Amino acid sequence: MNVGHRPLVTDENAALFTDLYELTMLQAYWRERRTHTAVFSLFVRRLPECRNFLLACGLDTVLDYLEKLRFTAESREFLRSTGSFDNAFIDWLAAFRFTGSVFAVPEGTPVFAEEPILEIVAPLPEAQLVETFLLNQIQLQTVLASKAARVVRAAAGRTVIDFGLRRMHGTDAGLKAARAFHIAGVDATSNVLANRVFGIPVSGTMAHAYIQSHDDELDAFREFARSWPDTVLLVDTYDTLDGVRNVVRLAAELGNAFRVRGIRLDSGDLGDLAKQARRILDDAGLDGVRIFASSGLDEESIRALLADDAPIDGFGVGTRMGVSEDAPALDIVYKLAEYGGRGRLKLSAGKRVLPGLKQVFRVEDHGRAVRDVIARADERGPGRPLLHEVMKDGRRLDAAPVALDDMRRHAADELALLPDHIRDIEPADPPWPVSISESLEAAWRALARQAGE
Amino acid sequence: MNVGHRPLVTDENAALFTDLYELTMLQAYWRERRTHTAVFSLFVRRLPECRNFLLACGLDTVLDYLEKLRFTAESREFLRSTGSFDNAFIDWLAAFRFTGSVFAVPEGTPVFAEEPILEIVAPLPEAQLVETFLLNQIQLQTVLASKAARVVRAAAGRTVIDFGLRRMHGTDAGLKAARAFHIAGVDATSNVLANRVFGIPVSGTMAHAYIQSHDDELDAFREFARSWPDTVLLVDTYDTLDGVRNVVRLAAELGNAFRVRGIRLDSGDLGDLAKQARRILDDAGLDGVRIFASSGLDEESIRALLADDAPIDGFGVGTRMGVSEDAPALDIVYKLAEYGGRGRLKLSAGKRVLPGLKQVFRVEDHGRAVRDVIARADERGPGRPLLHEVMKDGRRLDAAPVALDDMRRHAADELALLPDHIRDIEPADPPWPVSISESLEAAWRALARQAGE
Numbered sequence: 032m033n034v035g036h037r038p039l040v041t042d043e044n045a046a047l048f049t050d051l052y053e054l055t056m057l058q059a060y061w062r063e064r065r066t067h068t069a070v071f072s073l074f075v076r077r078l079p080e081c082r083n084f085l086l087a088c089g090l091d092t093v094l095d096y097l098e099k100l101r102f103t104a105e106s107r108e109f110l111r112s113t114g115s116f117d118n119a120f121i122d123w124l125a126a127f128r129f130t131g132s133v134f135a136v137p138e139g140t141p142v143f144a145e146e147p148i149l150e151i152v153a154p155l156p157e158a159q160l161v162e163t164f165l166l167n168q169i170q171l172q173t174v175l176a177s178k179a180a181r182v183v184r185a186a187a188g189r190t191v192i193d194f195g196l197r198r199m200h201g202t203d204a205g206l207k208a209a210r211a212f213h214i215a216g217v218d219a220t221s222n223v224l225a226n227r228v229f230g231i232p233v234s235g236t237m238a239h240a241y242i243q244s245h246d247d248e249l250d251a252f253r254e255f256a257r258s259w260p261d262t263v264l265l266v267d268t269y270d271t272l273d274g275v276r277n278v279v280r281l282a283a284e285l286g287n288a289f290r291v292r293g294i295r296l297d298s299g300d301l302g303d304l305a306k307q308a309r310r311i312l313d314d315a316g317l318d319g320v321r322i323f324a325s326s327g328l329d330e331e332s333i334r335a336l337l338a339d340d341a342p343i344d345g346f347g348v349g350t351r352m353g354v355s356e357d358a359p360a361l362d363i364v365y366k367l368a369e370y371g372g373r374g375r376l377k378l379s380a381g382k383r384v385l386p387g388l389k390q391v392f393r394v395e396d397h398g399r400a401v402r403d404v405i406a407r408a409d410e411r412g413p414g415r416p417l418l419h420e421v422m423k424d425g426r427r428l429d430a431a432p433v434a435l436d437d438m439r440r441h442a443a444d445e446l447a448l449l450p451d452h453i454r455d456i457e458p459a460d461p462p463w464p465v466s467i468s469e470s471l472e473a474a475w476r477a478l479a480r481q482a483g484e
Numbered sequence: 485m486n487v488g489h490r491p492l493v494t495d496e497n498a499a500l501f502t503d504l505y506e507l508t509m510l511q512a513y514w515r516e517r518r519t520h521t522a523v524f525s526l527f528v529r530r531l532p533e534c535r536n537f538l539l540a541c542g543l544d545t546v547l548d549y550l551e552k553l554r555f556t557a558e559s560r561e562f563l564r565s566t567g568s569f570d571n572a573f574i575d576w577l578a579a580f581r582f583t584g585s586v587f588a589v590p591e592g593t594p595v596f597a598e599e600p601i602l603e604i605v606a607p608l609p610e611a612q613l614v615e616t617f618l619l620n621q622i623q624l625q626t627v628l629a630s631k632a633a634r635v636v637r638a639a640a641g642r643t644v645i646d647f648g649l650r651r652m653h654g655t656d657a658g659l660k661a662a663r664a665f666h667i668a669g670v671d672a673t674s675n676v677l678a679n680r681v682f683g684i685p686v687s688g689t690m691a692h693a694y695i696q697s698h699d700d701e702l703d704a705f706r707e708f709a710r711s712w713p714d715t716v717l718l719v720d721t722y723d724t725l726d727g728v729r730n731v732v733r734l735a736a737e738l739g740n741a742f743r744v745r746g747i748r749l750d751s752g753d754l755g756d757l758a759k760q761a762r763r764i765l766d767d768a769g770l771d772g773v774r775i776f777a778s779s780g781l782d783e784e785s786i787r788a789l790l791a792d793d794a795p796i797d798g799f800g801v802g803t804r805m806g807v808s809e810d811a812p813a814l815d816i817v818y819k820l821a822e823y824g825g826r827g828r829l830k831l832s833a834g835k836r837v838l839p840g841l842k843q844v845f846r847v848e849d850h851g852r853a854v855r856d857v858i859a860r861a862d863e864r865g866p867g868r869p870l871l872h873e874v875m876k877d878g879r880r881l882d883a884a885p886v887a888l889d890d891m892r893r894h895a896a897d898e899l900a901l902l903p904d905h906i907r908d909i910e911p912a913d914p915p916w917p918v919s920i921s922e923s924l925e926a927a928w929r930a931l932a933r934q935a936g937e
Contacts, residue, residue: 051688235504
């Protein structure tokens, strides 16, 4: 286990990436032999106000974790060294594996409040322990995919590039974000490692420091185009329109050798500057040079720029998408819904849990989705079931993981089925209709009645 | 390199954890032999509206990264496979190391807008490449430490425990957060791995699932207290006050063997429930049983609870601190301030960069800090310098990294020097005064004049 300055969560120590209470409960379950089958549902209780839907993401990470989960000798030694746990319990952890089933919606599926994103069916201790990691990863990746889907929507077909790595929350978020964004429709990322690991298209050209390190902006452009002829030149280091004029000068100098693909605006009134820059470029016959914009962009500002006819061909979107600034977290939970064959209830104020294994049916009409129904898993539902068994006896059911491009296509297809007012970035009125099936409602009422007796 | 489902950023591939433009610029610098000494400043341009100060954090991670930075054969092979880079450039990367100096404020130091958190002095390509990782880590850890300092302030001496792991942004954030929170004064974490890796006190008892898995709440309490006699019992699964009464029943059953340390409220009107619970416990002679609260807490709600005299002894704080919900990102940048011995300017609208190597002086009067001055590094300043050389020729100057407890003490000491209205959670009026020294101002004006000519 790496205990240096750059500690890592690896296959070797991931079992310790958990809240202490999972382990204290585990020891109690072990002592009580409370190891019957449990059903846990992972879902979002309420959507953030600024989200009409969520785009489920993170399943692949979770399945990999479940397959590899074990307490290594070193992890067990650590637990022993704390003096808090029973030695026989720690010995029992040596053989601990995840042996259960996972039912989940595919990554890239739009989901709504109270709808299970995944359900776990496993002996109680196994299903319990994994709570922290599952929530951590599903929330992170779902938060980011959901935000990106909005940005892509606002960009209305123009290029969107993820520039957020420097202001994301750490290295894990940086990698997972590039993947989540790509599933949600973002075209490329600045993140080189994400290109290496996931094969996501990578993009990037120059920063202000490059320009500043030269005594003269035109000189910097000239040198950079020598190294990277089909680059995008950053024009706002000193004065944006002067920068654009320097690009025109460079084009005149290079003649037929001029292959610069575009310019990037990174400060000021982007809409106004884009219009002026477009005019300068067009007047010089450089109508093939595209205009990219960055600097504090999000779906709202992109929408406003395009509504104002800003001639911007692509957007570099950083911080606000990278941390999902308007909704960095979800009210996402992982709740016991059944134990030992009996539905389980929780009545804490405002925190209802629907009992038992469930299914979500998406009802379509003339090729458009019209509503969802949350039902018992064994019901014959009114529409298309969204949850599928993806793991059984602790093993993935698909030999090969789903390809990233297929997830991306799935997301686009599923989003296309939703009505415009739900896919759009303004708050949906009315919101997406989700109902509870009569049978599930009855099961919940029966349990609540029982508890009240 | 791990390219599986759980990709990791490791010492082996960290050089690729970067924006593509760092590498394209690097190749241009290499081709132009633009390798003179550069000075970069890492700072926050503006504080978020809801922050009176930031608590600098993340330096240790950064120094470790800089010491280990290299392009492994595998990383170079990958870059070659992209077909984008010059082969001779990739060969040159084999010997690439960080050989520069780092000047930084110690972790746990309060800092303000425009004040360098760290400055890098190194050959331009080295100083350039590290931008993405440095920003990613300093921002993450500074964002989280700054939020936690507010929560600790609001809790006014009561216990604060980090419950946020499940809703933080990924595994790296989960580990780094526990550390940043501890430096900022948080007492303990639920994160077992953070206890393993950093030695941070760990805390946690039970979740609703444990209660629900039993047919009866009192039964669940009884069983859990058998496994964990000095536990904290979660009382709100069905009805909070009934839960408290079940704790009283358990105390009656166990008599002298009753060692339960506390109860936890996790839903509803926490202040009102705490008062009623306190009364029930006290009436039963259980005045030693402490009351803990959790559920959507942050500095504002903690302040409100305590202002209303809620008898709460400790707070479990999760999501809102875990993602710094009200300010999940900073306007944090890393800017070229000098190259080849000349200060460098950037004039982009609203994005001033102060030239050259700098120092921040904190001026004190009668044992209280009263203002800061940002000056040139070679000035004799009016107060105590905050930046220190921590790395030289690519090597840390301190043989042993600073102990976490020392950073925690440093943070407490430095915060204690600030006026109450700055440390407090309400927006500071007036804000902390930061001025630019005459000499630095003159250097900036001279450069701006030159650029205007």
